[in-house]
Amino acid sequence: MPSTILLDIGFMAMLVVVAFSIIRLRSLFAIVMLQGVYSLICAAWFVSLDAVDVAFTEAAVGAGVSTVLMLAAMLLADRDSKPVPMSRQFGPLLVVILAGLAMFYALGDMPAYGDAHSAANSYVGMDYMAKTAEEIHIPNVVTAVLASYRGYDTFGETVVIFSAGLGVLLLLGLNGNAGKWRAQPNGVRISKASAPAARKRPMPKDAPQPTQKPTPKPAAKPKATRKRVTKKTGEKS
Amino acid sequence: MTPHVILRVVSKFLIPLIAMFAFYVQFHGDFGPGGGFQAGVILAASVILYALIFGLAEAKKAIPPSWVRIGMTLGVLLYGGTGVMTWLLGGEFLNYGVFSPEHPSHGQHWGILLVELGVLLAVASVMVAIFYAFGSRQPDLTEEDW
Numbered sequence: 001m002p003s004t005i006l007l008d009i010g011f012m013a014m015l016v017v018v019a020f021s022i023i024r025l026r027s028l029f030a031i032v033m034l035q036g037v038y039s040l041i042c043a044a045w046f047v048s049l050d051a052v053d054v055a056f057t058e059a060a061v062g063a064g065v066s067t068v069l070m071l072a073a074m075l076l077a078d079r080d081s082k083p084v085p086m087s088r089q090f091g092p093l094l095v096v097i098l099a100g101l102a103m104f105y106a107l108g109d110m111p112a113y114g115d116a117h118s119a120a121n122s123y124v125g126m127d128y129m130a131k132t133a134e135e136i137h138i139p140n141v142v143t144a145v146l147a148s149y150r151g152y153d154t155f156g157e158t159v160v161i162f163s164a165g166l167g168v169l170l171l172l173g174l175n176g177n178a179g180k181w182r183a184q185p186n187g188v189r190i191s192k193a194s195a196p197a198a199r200k201r202p203m204p205k206d207a208p209q210p211t212q213k214p215t216p217k218p219a220a221k222p223k224a225t226r227k228r229v230t231k232k233t234g235e236k237s
Numbered sequence: 238m239t240p241h242v243i244l245r246v247v248s249k250f251l252i253p254l255i256a257m258f259a260f261y262v263q264f265h266g267d268f269g270p271g272g273g274f275q276a277g278v279i280l281a282a283s284v285i286l287y288a289l290i291f292g293l294a295e296a297k298k299a300i301p302p303s304w305v306r307i308g309m310t311l312g313v314l315l316y317g318g319t320g321v322m323t324w325l326l327g328g329e330f331l332n333y334g335v336f337s338p339e340h341p342s343h344g345q346h347w348g349i350l351l352v353e354l355g356v357l358l359a360v361a362s363v364m365v366a367i368f369y370a371f372g373s374r375q376p377d378l379t380e381e382d383w
Binding site: 052053056057060061064065068069072073076134135136137138139140142143144146147148151152154155157158159161162164165166168169171172173 | 285356
C-alpha cells in the first residue's frame with residue numbers, strides 16, 4: 001500500500017466537498033473562487049500522483065489564469081445565479097446518474113493503481129522510456145515525447161490554442177471595441193460614459209422608497225455595492 | 238487602486254520573479270518538469286497579475302495588444318516553420334534529426350528548443366489576448382463594486 005494513499009483519499013474528499021459547495025452556492029464570485037480552490041487541490045493531488053507536469057499546468061491554468069478569466073466573464077454577467085426550479089432538475093440528474101453508472105461499469109476495465117502491466121506502462125510507452133536517453137539525449141522523457149516523438153500532437157494542440165485565441169479575438173476584439181462598447185446587462189444600457197463604475201449604482205433593495213422623494217442619483221449605501229443595476233432602477237435613470 | 242500599497246509593492250517585487258521563473262521552466266524543460274506550455278501560462282500569469290494590480294491600461298502599455306496578436310501567430314508559425322524546415326532539409330515533418338546529420342541528438346535539441354519556443358509564444362500570447370479581450374469589455378471597477 002503506497003504511503004500516499006491517505007493523502008490521495010484526503011485530496012479526493014476535499015474535491016468532493018468543494019464540488020458540493022460549488023453546486024450549493026448562488027454567489028458567482030464565491031463559485032469562481034472555489035473553482036480555483038478545486039484546481040489547486042487537483043494540482044496538489046497530481047503532485048502526489050507523481051504527475052508533476054500536469055500539476056504544473058493545472059496550477060497555472062486552472063487556479064491562475066482561468067480563475068481570472070471566469071471573474072472577467074462574471075463581471076459581464078450577473079453576480080448571483082438564479083435558482084433553477086425543481087421540475088427542471090430531473091433531466092440533468094438523470095444524465096448525471098447515467099454517466100456515473102457508466103463510469104462505475106467501466107471501472108472494471110481500469111488497471112489497478114500503480115499496475116506495472118497497465119496499458120500506459122507497456123507497449124510504446126516503455127520504448128520511449130528506453131530510447132529517449134540514446135536518441136534525444138535529454139533526461140526528461142515527458143519533454144522528449146511531447147516535443148519530438150509526438151510533435152504532431154503538440155503542433156495540433158498549439159493550433160487549437162491559437163484557434164481558441166483567434167475565436168475570442170474575432171468575437172470580442174482584442175481591445176474590447178476600443179472602449180466604445182455598448183452593453184445592456186439587465187436591460188440597462190451602459191457605455192464607457194455611463195458605466196456602472198462611473199457612478200454609484202443604486203440597488204433594488206436600497207432604491208428610494210416610493211414614498212421618498214426620488215433623487216436623480218441616489219447614493220448607494222455600503223451594502224448596496226455588491227450587485228448590479230436592476231431593471232427597476234435602470235428604467236428610472 | 239491606490240490603497241493597496243502592500244499588494245502593489247509585493248507584486249512589483251514578484252512579477253519579475255514570476256516572469257523569470259517562466260523562462261526557467263521554459264529552458265529547463267529538457268531536464269525537469271515543464272516546457273513551453275507551462276512556461277507560457279506562467280508568463281501570461283505575470284502579465285495578468287500586473288494588469289490586476291496596476292490596471293489594464295498600464296498592462297496594455299507594457300505589453301501592447303499588437304504584440305500579443307503578432308506573438309500568437311508567430312508562435313504557431315515558428316512551430317509549423319520548424320516542421321517545414323525539416324521537410325526542406327530532406328527529413329520528415331518535424332523530424333529534428335536532420336538539423337544535424339552527424340549528431341541527430343543535437344538536431345533533436347535544436348528542434349525541441351525551437352518548437353518549445355513556438356509553444357511558449359503562442360500560449361502566452363493567447364492567454365494574454367483572451368484576458369485583454371474579456372478585461373477590456375468592462376470599465377474598471379471601484380473598490381466597493383467587488
